[in-house]
Amino acid sequence: MKTGEGWEEVVFNSRDPVYLQVVRHFMEMIVTGRLEAGQAIPSRRELGALLKINPNTAQRSYKEMEERKLIVTEGNSPSRITRDEAVLRTIRSELLGEAVDAFVASVRKIDVPVEELLELVKARYTQAAGEPAGSTPSEKGGGRP
Amino acid sequence: MIELIGVRKRYRRKLVLDGVSFSAEKGNITCLVGLNGAGKSTLLKAIMGLTPIHSGRILIDGKSPDISTYEKVAFIADHLTMPPAMKLSEGLRFMADFYESWSAERAEELMRFFKLERGERIGNLSKGTAAKFNLVLGLAQEADYVLMDEPFSGIDLLSREMIADVFSSHLIEDRGVLLTTHEIADMEQLIDRAVILLNGKVAAAFDCEQKRSEEGKSIVDVMREVYLS
Numbered sequence: 158m159k160t161g162e163g164w165e166e167v168v169f170n171s172r173d174p175v176y177l178q179v180v181r182h183f184m185e186m187i188v189t190g191r192l193e194a195g196q197a198i199p200s201r202r203e204l205g206a207l208l209k210i211n212p213n214t215a216q217r218s219y220k221e222m223e224e225r226k227l228i229v230t231e232g233n234s235p236s237r238i239t240r241d242e243a244v245l246r247t248i249r250s251e252l253l254g255e256a257v258d259a260f261v262a263s264v265r266k267i268d269v270p271v272e273e274l275l276e277l278v279k280a281r282y283t284q285a286a287g288e289p290a291g292s293t294p295s296e297k298g299g300g301r302p
Numbered sequence: 303m304i305e306l307i308g309v310r311k312r313y314r315r316k317l318v319l320d321g322v323s324f325s326a327e328k329g330n331i332t333c334l335v336g337l338n339g340a341g342k343s344t345l346l347k348a349i350m351g352l353t354p355i356h357s358g359r360i361l362i363d364g365k366s367p368d369i370s371t372y373e374k375v376a377f378i379a380d381h382l383t384m385p386p387a388m389k390l391s392e393g394l395r396f397m398a399d400f401y402e403s404w405s406a407e408r409a410e411e412l413m414r415f416f417k418l419e420r421g422e423r424i425g426n427l428s429k430g431t432a433a434k435f436n437l438v439l440g441l442a443q444e445a446d447y448v449l450m451d452e453p454f455s456g457i458d459l460l461s462r463e464m465i466a467d468v469f470s471s472h473l474i475e476d477r478g479v480l481l482t483t484h485e486i487a488d489m490e491q492l493i494d495r496a497v498i499l500l501n502g503k504v505a506a507a508f509d510c511e512q513k514r515s516e517e518g519k520s521i522v523d524v525m526r527e528v529y530l531s
Contacts, residue, residue: 171521172518173514173515174514174515177515205471206471208491209492211469211491211492211494214511
């Protein structure tokens with residue numbers, strides 16, 4: 158699995174505001190433990206260069222994160238990830254909620270009883286938990302003609 | 303701020319610019335988007351006073367362009383304009399003699415950034431390397447504004463990425479950049495404002511982040527709307 162700081166793999170889509178995509182990336186890094194509570198984050202200029210975005214956009218993401226209290230900036234020291242437990246919990250539930258919503262939205266098109274769906278999710282989830290993240294799902298499910 | 307107010311220009315009978323008005327601000331990257339022949343390059347030349355306009359006004363920080371404009375606005379044309387027999391180091395010296403705003407320190411930094419060899423002859427550079435050197439010559443001037451004509455055109459992927467990296471670095475920060483490109487996809491996250499030219503007129507001018515957040519449209523989406531309607 159790839160280690161490192163997790164900045165290089167960001168792929169932006171061109172239809173959502175870039176600054177919100179940056180905020181989201183921070184949230185994901187916080188939830189996955191790649192950014193820890195209280196950890197110092199790159200300056201706005203460094204972030205612009207790391208993510209290859211316009212410095213104005215980097216600035217705007219930081220403003221947004223400050224408003225959402227995801228990061229705190231005191232005086233001249235670098236901005237840091239918040240230590241506020243309540244905020245950190247909210248980030249986790251927000252990301253989880255969004256992921257589940259997306260899943261539900263795509264599964265709803267297929268008419269399936271919720272019990273069957275839950276069984277399937279449980280089985281797949283347990284299986285995935287035993288494998289390193291990011292690997293492709295096994296081919297067990299693939300039927301042969 | 304660079305302001306264009308109702309700029310018109312004809313080449314013989316053909317109206318190339320037909321009442322173009324828009325502005326490019328300091329600290330922003332503004333991109334002129336348009337198909338070939340839309341008048342993008344002509345506009346940049348007009349701002350630099352390299353081609354006359356027939357009516358309308360061009361203002362740089364509220365004043366009409368004059369001789370001092372060349373210290374304030376750097377122009378990076380779509381090809382290198384240096385004599386091919388010169389070595390890169392001689393090209394740099396030429397610029398240093400010519401421009402008061404030249405910064406040797408910046409030039410050095412840019413040469414390192416693009417990994418250019420000072421001893422090479424300009425005429426022997428590959429297209430991508432020539433484009434990089436062209437950027438060195440333009441960006442090493444401590445000008446408030448930089449105009450770039452097609453900095454990505456005909457250049458390989460890795461060189462393009464390298465050039466794009468310049469846009470998110472301090473080498474650009476705080477300046478006003480006005481560039482033309484038809485390879486907009488590489489630049490989507492880097493641009494603050496887009497100005498779409500069609501038949502010598504401004505068909506759309508918008509803040510890119512605002513367009514994305516209010517309408518969920520990329521620059522390419524807006525281009526399609528403009529060109530296919």
